[in-house]
Amino acid sequence: MSTERGIEFEEQISERLAAVVSSTGLSVVGRCFAMALGLGVQIAVGSLLGPEAFGKYAIIIGMIVLAGTASRLGLSRGIIKYADSTDRQRSAPIFLTSIAISLVTGSAIAVSMIVFSAKIGRLFNFDVVTLLYISVWSIPFVAASGVIANGLRAFNSARDYIIIDLILKPSLVFVFPVSLIALNTGIVGALGGYAVAQIVIFLVAFSFVPRSRDDSLFVSASRASDLLRFSIPVLGSTLSTFLLLWIDKFILGALRSASEAGIYQASFKLASVLVIPSFALGLLIEPLFATLEEDVDQIRDLYPVFSRWLFISTITGFVLLIGFRNTLLSLFGREFIQGGVALMLIATAHVVHSLAGPAAHSLNMAVSSRLDLINTGIAVIANVVLNILLIPQFGYVGAAVATASSMALMEALRLLEIYQYLGINPFSKDHLRASIIPVLTAGLITALEIADLPQLIALLGATVGAGILFILGLSRVTIDERDNIIKDTLLRLIT
Incomplete structure (x- = not known):
């Protein structure tokens, strides 16, 4: 690359990077904080309960997160596409529709896992059924809070996402399970604490959802259909x-x-x-x-x-x-x-x-x-x-x-x-x-x-x-x- 072209290239790219570096810095710090607390709760479960209980905890949480991810149906991407980035109140119906869909889908998946828990349990070499009963009801809240946190990025600001997903979520997922483990409740307390944390995360996240300026809570059926057609492939x-x-x-x-x-x-x-x-x-x-x-x-x-x-x-x-x-x-x-x-x-x-x-x-x-x-x-x-x-x-x-x-x-x-x-x-x-x-x-x-x-x-x-x-x-x-x-x-x- 010639010196002249190199200088011009450097100036152009530096200007573009400068526009995103401040919000990026907050996101990086938030991600490091979330990873540190996520690692902390795993160290706590592993060191206090041992490899076997830790393995059970990891597998059950993996199932819950997988079900919660599936229940989101990619709707946060749909919010980002269809929401009005300049008008939060006008975007309220698209948020509420997405939240309602994820809650219903999450509840349906949770009920299905309970119904088929015996068959799921036969796949593993430990008692999965009891552990699923303790934690499976958190699935709709895992789904809905994820839709809210990621959907709020539609308003061209990472602040709300950082607060909910990178600060609040890892903090509560650390505090509740570790506190209950400290009370000698074992893996039951760890999974129960995780489930309770997800409910609290959802309730707090819901307070960030825009409020509509009129009486329309949800989008029309055709609009919801468009939302799902875009979101599900994601x-x-x-x-x-x-x-x-x-x-x-x-x-x-x-x-x-x-x-x-x-x-x-x-x-x-x-x-x-x-x-x-x-x-x-x-x-x-x-x-x-x-x-x-x-x-x-x-x-x-x-x-x-x-x-x-x-x-x-x-x-x-x-x-x-x-x-x-x-x-x-x-x-x-x-x-x-x-x-x-x-x-x-x-x-x-x-x-x-x-x-x-x-x-x-x-x-x-x-x-x-x-x-x-x-x-x-x-x-x-x-x-x-x-x-x-x-x-x-x-x-x-x-x-x-x-x-x-x-x-x-x-x-x-x-x-x-x-x-x-x-x-x-x-x-x-x-x-x-x-x-x-x-x-x-x-x-x-x-x-x-x-x-x-x-x-x-x-x-x-x-x-x-x-x-x-x-x-x-x-x-x-x-x-x-x-x-x-x-x-x-x-x-x-x-x-």
């Missing part, structure tokens, strides 16, 4: 992504034991912290690429920059996670340390995802969202087949191999498609040149191990040190002029 993509991330726990609970599912869930949950860089950059990329969808040349120029820094941040986290895997897993309990191999496999899959860069966003914005739906569907099918083949013999390690392989397959398909349709190849020697940050982090971990410090102190020191190295890298490492776009944006987010 559900396929959401459910495919959910199944890719949860089917392994379900199959583990069915073919092996709740205890193995618990050990695996702890490893999977810890590895999921590596998605934070991808989430943060995704918030920047999605609105930016939406404005560039007709300018493939600019997407092609910008892609390697995002890919490079996504890889650097993810691999740095990977080094920390693997270096202290036993310390982190022991937070759940000593029995969970045996999940270290599964943790390394899932974490490696996240690194592969970072190597591919923002492929999904590029395909959705510049080509077609159907392509990535197909990619996810293929990965889900591969995941199911591999889990069924590997889990009976290899247990949770087989589940980790299956899921990591399926995630890698999905990224390989995305890479082939962005190369075919956009002519983008994210790999270059620049990735190696910028890898000085994770290399130095690995050196820091080695030095702390030699110093023989207590593991939690060493973990804290390594995390702080890695953060300092990353910020210094943003300030000092410049491979070409396009790096200034990411450096300035990320430094603005950090500070």
Whole structure:
């Protein structure tokens, strides 16, 4: 890229990124807060109740969230499409209609799960029926609160979504179950606390719903039909992504034991912290690429920059996670340390995802969202087949191999498609040149191990040190002029 064109390119993109960086910063902080509390409640359940109860908790919650996600019918996307972004009161009927549909659908699914609970129970190697009775009635509230929180993004502000979905929800889902567990109520208290939390979340979220200025509570039947015709196809993509991330726990609970599912869930949950860089950059990329969808040349120029820094941040986290895997897993309990191999496999899959860069966003914005739906569907099918083949013999390690392989397959398909349709190849020697940050982090971990410090102190020191190295890298490492776009944006987010 010529110097003159590079400067012009940098100025154009920086202006566009500046428009979204403030709300993005709040969303990133909110997401980190939500993930920390989500990890906290899982550590509490695991450490207080043990692997078996933790596995049961994870599987039941997975069922509830799956049913709640299905009950939403993609309606929050429909709200975003049909609501008047400038007039909240005028948008009230579309909100109330969507909430009513999700409550009815969620209730129908909850009743169906109760009716067929005995058959569902026969799929697993533990008493599912009693645990379903405790928690299944939260499904309509899970669905409706999700519709409200995501639908409020129609008003071009992330504030309400952050309050409900990233602050209120994780806080209550942490406080209620942990409080009841502390009262020696066991897994019954954990699941009951989760269900009560979902009701409170819905009631608070409903207070954010716009109020109509007239007597019309709901939209007309034809309008509701249009809403569903648009929304339901979106559900396929959401459910495919959910199944890719949860089917392994379900199959583990069915073919092996709740205890193995618990050990695996702890490893999977810890590895999921590596998605934070991808989430943060995704918030920047999605609105930016939406404005560039007709300018493939600019997407092609910008892609390697995002890919490079996504890889650097993810691999740095990977080094920390693997270096202290036993310390982190022991937070759940000593029995969970045996999940270290599964943790390394899932974490490696996240690194592969970072190597591919923002492929999904590029395909959705510049080509077609159907392509990535197909990619996810293929990965889900591969995941199911591999889990069924590997889990009976290899247990949770087989589940980790299956899921990591399926995630890698999905990224390989995305890479082939962005190369075919956009002519983008994210790999270059620049990735190696910028890898000085994770290399130095690995050196820091080695030095702390030699110093023989207590593991939690060493973990804290390594995390702080890695953060300092990353910020210094943003300030000092410049491979070409396009790096200034990411450096300035990320430094603005950090500070």
